[in-house]
Amino acid sequence: MDLDLDLRKLRYFVAVAEHRHFGRAAQTLFIAQPVLSRQIRAFEQELGCRLFERTTRSVELTPAGQRLYEEARSITTVVTAALRRVHEAERGEQRLVVAFSPGLHVSEAIRVYAAEHPEVEIDVFPLRWWEQDAPLRDGRAHVGFLRRPFEDSGLRTVPVGHETxxxxxxxxxxxxxxxxxxxxxxxxxxxxxxxxxxxxxxxxxxxxxxxxxxxxxxxxxxxxxxxxxxxxxxxVTDALPVETCLAVPENACAGPVRDFLDVAASTLRRDARPSGPVGA
Amino acid sequence: MDLDLDLRKLRYFVAVAEHRHFGRAAQTLFIAQPVLSRQIRAFEQELGCRLFERTTRSVELTPAGQRLYEEARSITTVVTAALRRVHEAERGEQRLVVAFSPGLHVSEAIRVYAAEHPEVEIDVFPLRWWEQDAPLRDGRAHVGFLRRPFEDSGLRTVPVGHETxxxxxxxxxxxxxxxxxxxxxxxxxxxxxxxxxxxxxxxxxxxxxxxxxxxxxxxxxxxxxxxxxxxxxxxVTDALPVETCLAVPENACAGPVRDFLDVAASTLRRDARPSGPVGA
DNA sequence: CCAGATCCATGCCTCGACGGTATCAATGTG
DNA sequence: CACATTGATACCGTCGAGGCATGGATCTGG
CATH class of the missing domain: 3.40.190.10 (Periplasmic binding protein-like II)
Incomplete structure (x- = not known):
């Protein structure tokens, strides 16, 4: 994958897309107009598709350009949020991302945890049907309420209920x-x-x-x-109820995750036996 | 905002974070180790915070580094999806993003539209409570089923129902x-x-x-x-029911959006009077 | 029909960032 | 204490970003 999208060029592209005019876009970017023309052309070559249909009198977006303009908002939103959260972490603020399988609602455990740990920012991560456990493995979420079946290896799981x-x-x-x-x-x-x-x-x-x-x-x-x-x-009278689990990555025994598991264990008050070894 | 996050440096950072070793990370990146050391240091200066706690014998993530590593997954996911969709647009594939206020389910109109236009990829965009209309204005969504009140200006709206x-x-x-x-x-x-x-x-x-x-x-x-x-x-016996609307940006009369409005108008069969002028 | 204005594209230059090689400094090991 | 390992630093070459001047195309007014 060529993930090397140049966010500077993307910013230039957005300026041109909004002004539909290279000269004025260059002014707002505080660069010279010829630079902008070259950057846009280079950007088109990197992406492998034309973004603008331009004559000397008009600048219009191609379908690909229109699409990229829409996607640019998603990208900048994610990037700015990411940078903000990194700086929050730098200042010592903690965060816990709780993933939920679709249809499951925020459980009692998360409410108790939020009350006991007001210093921890809590976010929810709505899971898709086909990615039950992936966000837990790659770090996008720290704990997850999942519905079986999912891939167990590398996760510590605690059964938390059943659904018919x-x-x-x-x-x-x-x-x-x-x-x-x-x-x-x-x-x-x-x-x-x-x-x-x-x-x-x-x-x-x-x-x-x-x-x-x-x-x-x-x-x-x-x-x-x-x-x-x-x-x-x-x-279906003889269908086995599907088990819902609380799952965390095996290597994650850090503060908020650990605390959340403690809260969950005490909240459930049922036979909450972890399926793996619970290290300190 | 300094949105100029360098995705190449981010990729370098991820490699070091995963290997916890500059030399081996440099090997997988096909660059020399000193280059990687300098890039990481420059990256830390750009972000304004240290990412690794490193001695000559160990490399560990700081809290900010841990956070950035988690965010990196979100960023790469969004960017790769964006590039894929841009190329799909380049090949002529069409797409329609339908936003929904929370609690509203996919309506009859979208099902009919999907059946009539199988060539158009349809995505849903779940709206947050505080951003009813923003994704429609900035292009992240093309049509939206919104719950009043929201900011009307710049949108064409069609009432589609009431909720008590x-x-x-x-x-x-x-x-x-x-x-x-x-x-x-x-x-x-x-x-x-x-x-x-x-x-x-x-x-x-x-x-x-x-x-x-x-x-x-x-x-x-x-x-x-x-x-x-x-x-x-x-x-609440005397509470006014809240109106749900189908809304599109005023300037968007392009193909899929236009078709969707046609489908919605014929599907509703009720007094679907647009609130603004319906241009060709 | 032509002169001028407008606007994007091209050529040439400078400078800074990236990458490579050689080497140093710090730390762990037998 | 000699040696290996590993990250950091120094120095150099190359490439790309940005600036300036200018060309070519198109629209407009007389």
């Missing part, structure tokens, strides 16, 4: 009139799984179901939040 | 035993508003309410999704 799963089918489906199903009823049906069909959102998954592409087993809480008139949710 | 608001109060509140309230009952109560108290998440707002910091008026759909045992939701 219900079958989601279109109203036109032959089984839709039943009051309850068994797993035997689902034999031969196409089950939409994270592995079989990578849907980017839950709504997209429901859309596939409504279109007759298959069925899905979804946690009850999710089914309740996203009710649609063209879908029905039916309990 | 319910009062959310802690169970310990004197009014909590009532079956319904009127707005007169709420006189003198502290109402938690986006303007009065900038809560970063809905859960945080509910947490404030549970802590006795005040009450809030929340849309019914939101109240249903986030039920808590320490809060009660009561209808």
């Amino acid at each position: 799963k219900v079958a989601c089918l279109p109203v036109s489906h032959p089984l839709a009139g039943r009051h309850a199903l068994t797993s035997a009823d689902l034999d031969g049906e196409e089950i939409l799984d994270v592995r079989t069909r990578r849907t980017s959102s839950l709504d997209e998954k429901f859309e596939l179901i409504a279109a007759g592409q298959g069925l899905a087993l979804v946690p009850l809480s999710v089914a309740g939040s996203y009710s649609r008139s063209d879908l029905v949710h039916l309990p | 608001k319910v009062a959310c109060l802690p169970v310990s509140h004197p009014l909590a035993g009532r079956h319904a309230l009127t707005s007169a009952d709420l006189d003198g109560e502290e109402i938690l508003d986006v303007r009065t108290r900038r809560t970063s998440s809905l859960d945080e707002k509910f947490e404030l309410i549970a802590a006795g910091q005040g009450l809030a008026l929340v849309p019914l759909s939101v109240a249903g999704s986030y039920s808590r045992s320490d809060l009660v939701h009561l209808p």
